Structure formats: C-alpha cells, structure tokens
Amino acid sequence: MLPPLSDILASARVVSLPLRQKFRGVETREVALFEGPEGWTEFSPFLEYDDEESSAWLTAAIDFGWRAAPPIFRSGIRVNATLPAVDAAKVAVILDQFPGCRTVKVKVAEAGQTLADDVARVAAAREYLGAEGRIRLDANAGWNVDEAEHAIHALAPYDLEYIEQPCATVDELADIRKRVKYMGLSIAADESVRKASDPLEVARAGAANLLVIKAQPLGGIHRALSIVDEAGLPVVISSALETSVGISMGLYLAAAVSELPYDCGLATVSLLAADVTSDSLVPVEGAIDVRRVVPDAALLDRYAADAERTAWWHERLERCHALLKE
Missing domain, CATH: 3.30.390.10 (Enolase-like, N-terminal domain)
Known part of the structure; x- marks a missing residue:
C-alpha cells in the first residue's frame, strides 16, 4: 500500500x-x-x-x-497527564492542563538532575492528585540497574502504579524486575519495544509486566495491533508528542485493543502551546473521544x-x- x-x-x-x-x-x-x-x-x-x-x-x-481503521471496542479513551522533568514548584500549573485525569506519568532520571529532584517532583504530583490518584514513572532508560533499584526504593513511598523503561536493555529490565518484584511494582517497556529490531523480545524474555505501545514508531495501527496480540501482555497506548492528527492515530489504536486496563498516554497535545486544529484532542473529564481530525x-x-x-x-x-x- x-x-x-x-x-x-x-x-x-x-x-x-x-x-x-x-x-x-x-x-x-x-x-x-x-x-x-x-x-x-x-x-x-x-x-x-x-x-x-x-x-x-x-x-x-x-x-x-x-x-x-480496524473495528473499535470503545468510543472514548481514558488518558493520563504527562509531567515533564520540571521543578516541583511548577507541577500544579502543568497538571492543571489535564482536566479530570486521574493518572500522572512523571518523567524522572533527566540528565543534569538528581534523585532529590525526582523525589520532589513525584511528591508534588502525589500532593496534587491526593491519595486516590495514580502515579507512574518514566525514566527513558536513564538508570543502570543499581541506580534504578536505589531510585525505586526512594520513590516507592509515593504509591507507584509502575515504572516505565527504568533501564536500557532487555537484560537490565529483567534484572530490575526481579529485584523489585517483592515490592509489588510492575515494570513497563517502551524503548525496548519501539526501538528494538524485535519488538517482541522483551515479552519473550519476561522482562516486563506490560508494554507501552506507540503507533507511529511501530509502523501504524495494524502492525501495532499484531504486536499486542503476539506479546500477550497488558498494554498502554501512548503518543510521541504529536499534533491532534497524530493523536487521532493513537486513539484509534487504543480503541481497537480488546483489553485496555490502564489509562493511556494520549493527552500530550496539552504539552503544546499550539495545535493544527481549534478543536484539539485534549482530555475532557479525563478522557478523549476517538475521532479523526481535519487541520484548520x-x-x-x-x-x-x-x-x-x-x-x-x-x-x-x-x-x-x-x-x-x-
């Protein structure tokens, strides 16, 4: 085609x-x-x-x-807020851009920052959400295994949903998963799926509890769905800082996945100061409708x-x- x-x-x-x-x-x-x-x-x-x-x-x-697009199972997708690696003082201002979102993905392990910076940011996110909100971390492969273990212990008191790509390699993910299993924390794989020559390797190795799936890096909705089916693991459908046109692609993918137990990372238009449509795909009461977009x-x-x-x-x-x- x-x-x-x-x-x-x-x-x-x-x-x-x-x-x-x-x-x-x-x-x-x-x-x-x-x-x-x-x-x-x-x-x-x-x-x-x-x-x-x-x-x-x-x-x-x-x-x-x-x-x-393939047949869909739902017309709306619950989404998470995304919190960049900002100072703790800026957390509330950013999270206000994600109305109704009950889950926040917090970026950690940013180059040039310290674990203390991460702890302060996560603590501020927890204070903003309250006890019932969900917090997941995304380290973008920024730690080695020992650093990841140390950081997870420091951040675990803030009641974490899962940790996304704490380390770079599949072997490292498998190692850290074993080390923190007793804590009841799940490990998610992102780069080990979308940047891998074999996106199923991490699932076969048992190195993650769930996969983060993005439509564009994986070759589109249909190929991504085949990876989800073969992997046999729970998935979070996420985005890559796209306009509403690209987010629409991700929403159709999320809608076509039969089981979707986690809020999805498809609210990143809220991180943009401008979009290509006046009717942007942003969360309303924590969810986004599944629809196509025509740019203005x-x-x-x-x-x-x-x-x-x-x-x-x-x-x-x-x-x-x-x-x-x-």
Whole structure:
C-alpha cells in the first residue's frame, strides 16, 4: 500500500509548534502532515532519528491515511497527564492542563538532575492528585540497574502504579524486575519495544509486566495491533508528542485493543502551546473521544515551517519513501 511520493507531497504541510515547557530537550515540535483517501495523517519522527528508523513512522502515516481503521471496542479513551522533568514548584500549573485525569506519568532520571529532584517532583504530583490518584514513572532508560533499584526504593513511598523503561536493555529490565518484584511494582517497556529490531523480545524474555505501545514508531495501527496480540501482555497506548492528527492515530489504536486496563498516554497535545486544529484532542473529564481530525487551514499557515525546514522535511519524506519502496 505504498502511494506514489507525488501523492504524499501534493498535500504535505510542515508545521513548527511551540511547547508550553521544554520536553525531551526541545522547545518546538516540527511535524509533517498530509492527506490520504482515509483522511489527514501525520509523519513526525524526532529530528535526530535516522532514515531507517523514521521510515517506520512513514509506514504508520500511510497506514492511517490510506487504510481503513480496524473495528473499535470503545468510543472514548481514558488518558493520563504527562509531567515533564520540571521543578516541583511548577507541577500544579502543568497538571492543571489535564482536566479530570486521574493518572500522572512523571518523567524522572533527566540528565543534569538528581534523585532529590525526582523525589520532589513525584511528591508534588502525589500532593496534587491526593491519595486516590495514580502515579507512574518514566525514566527513558536513564538508570543502570543499581541506580534504578536505589531510585525505586526512594520513590516507592509515593504509591507507584509502575515504572516505565527504568533501564536500557532487555537484560537490565529483567534484572530490575526481579529485584523489585517483592515490592509489588510492575515494570513497563517502551524503548525496548519501539526501538528494538524485535519488538517482541522483551515479552519473550519476561522482562516486563506490560508494554507501552506507540503507533507511529511501530509502523501504524495494524502492525501495532499484531504486536499486542503476539506479546500477550497488558498494554498502554501512548503518543510521541504529536499534533491532534497524530493523536487521532493513537486513539484509534487504543480503541481497537480488546483489553485496555490502564489509562493511556494520549493527552500530550496539552504539552503544546499550539495545535493544527481549534478543536484539539485534549482530555475532557479525563478522557478523549476517538475521532479523526481535519487541520484548520489558518493554523497550518500560522505555524508553517520556513522554506528551509519545509524542504528538509520533504527531502526526508523522499528518502524514507525510497527505503519503503526498496
């Protein structure tokens, strides 16, 4: 189902959107959007990703734009708030952007920060949520096994739901899972799924209790669903700091998963200071409706990337398309 490159470029628009708070080291988010027979779709690998990795994101964009979405089990998805690695004093202001969310994913193990910074941030999130809210951590593979064990013991008093990607490798995940099993804490795998040559390795190794699944890095809704089925583990459907067009893809994936026991990480449009639609996919009472998005022409114009960046994205599309064609 590879459409001609000319069909993609005919409607392609590149936008640069400001973030409310620096996230993953960036203050603006560049993405490419284009329209297929099924509607608008998004291609938004991060700038540092090479063409081979980025080609999976193009496969996903084509899948969503040119192929009908699978049947869905639900029309709305409960979502979590995402808390960047900010000072504890800023926690409440950021979480106010996620109305009704009962779960918060807190970024920890940020380069240049300390465990004390993480503890303060998690403590502030717990105070904001109260006793009944849920807190999950995301270390983005920032710890080795010993560091992870030490950090988990320091953060466990704040009643954690699970810890996402505490360490980098599958072997390390298996090790830390064994070390903290007696604490009743679950380990989730993200990078070990979406960045792995074999996304099922972590499940086969018994290195995680659940998987974080993202549509774009895994090649789209249909391929991601096949990975979920083969893995046989609970999943959290998450996003990659996309516009509402990309979030729509993630929502359709979440809606098509038969069992969805966890709130999903699909509320990240709230981290953006601008979007490509005036009817953004943001949480209402902690949930987001499953629907497609048509960008507003005026917003595409307002946040259009300059000619140099647009050419850069068009060349990237061309290279990734060539890889898929091969």
